[in-house]
Amino acid sequence: MPLSLLGLLVCLCATCNEARSDIYMYTDANGTPNFSNVPTDARYVLSLRTDQSMEPTKFAVHRSNGINLSQQKIFTPEINRVASIYHLDPALLHAVIATESGYDARAVSGKGAMGLMQLMPETARHYGASDPFDPGQNIQAGAQHLSSLLQRFGNNLQLALAAYNSGEANVVKYGDRIPPFPETAAYVPRVIGLYKRYQREVR
Template sequence: MLDMIQALGNKCIYGLNNFNKCSCSSDLGAFNMVMESLLKAMKESNKELNSNELEISIESLFNNINRLDVNTESLNINEKIECAIEKYSNKYGVDAKLIKSIIKVESNFNPNVISEAGAQGLMQLMPEISQSLGVKNPLDIEQNIEGGVRHIKSYVDRYNGDIEMALMAYNGGPTRMMNRGVTSINDIYKMPKETQNYVPKVISYYRSL
């Protein structure tokens, strides 16, 4: 009986080791509940087994499982960024490669960068944008990426999936585009030099991924 419990535990731990770090915590919570129910049932059906011996085996199994519990606090900065990109890409339906490309050009993956104009964090959110999106701490990796993804998503939707137009709006602003008569990527010359350089940089990195 003890051998069976240990074998089951080892098999489950092997599977947990192969979980994606970004989802490991939530998967472990559900897994622990299932294992607890299973082991209790096994204990009830084996009255002849020494209870202390079984308790020790169960405790050992859960100690091993708990050591595998991975959350964002234990990840390094790059892993936190990757997890946040994956999370909010899925949540808002934005290509993760596009998010990564924007971050590369905006901040080169530095979550603490603040531009001379006041743009903050990985996706360089301006204070007024952060406020409108409910981002309380734009230097926080998760908050900044969620806000930035929502922001670019609004432009992707606004321009019917045209990534280049969405990027132009993200950098140069939709009001400026409208005032300058920008109706397609061919009108990018009407935008500031910064935007003219920004869009092809992001697109180039995006296509390289």
């Protein structure tokens, strides 16, 4: 990570006075960035400081006020159904939805992304979601999009999530690597962390 970007990441978080957790990163021999909040390899270096009190969705472009646990349970059957269609782990869809919208089916971002999986209008149209606020249509289109990104990037989950957050073109632009955007650098490990948690918790 360029020193200038690392400096920017530190400056963005310097004014926060609450408890923090750190995100570390190293770039492997293939040029792929690896992120962790619990570094187990000596190559990890501090990449981003984050506020432990922040809800998962506050790392994403599409922010909400938190996770609605009752809605999580309501949408679980549909998430399971769609996950089976596109051969995805339901826990991964839960992690993306929690990060993107906090299970708010009416969520709208400042950039115009809509619904549970925060579909941009062109993405919704591409995958046939005529009503992005309809939970079934939104989950199906978002899952299909995520599945397509996983195929595009050889089942590299980090790159697929980076593309979901920042756009496929940006991942390609940076040589099939996670783009050096502070938001994406926080988004990818946040979703992966939730994914691991939901693998244990969500039924």
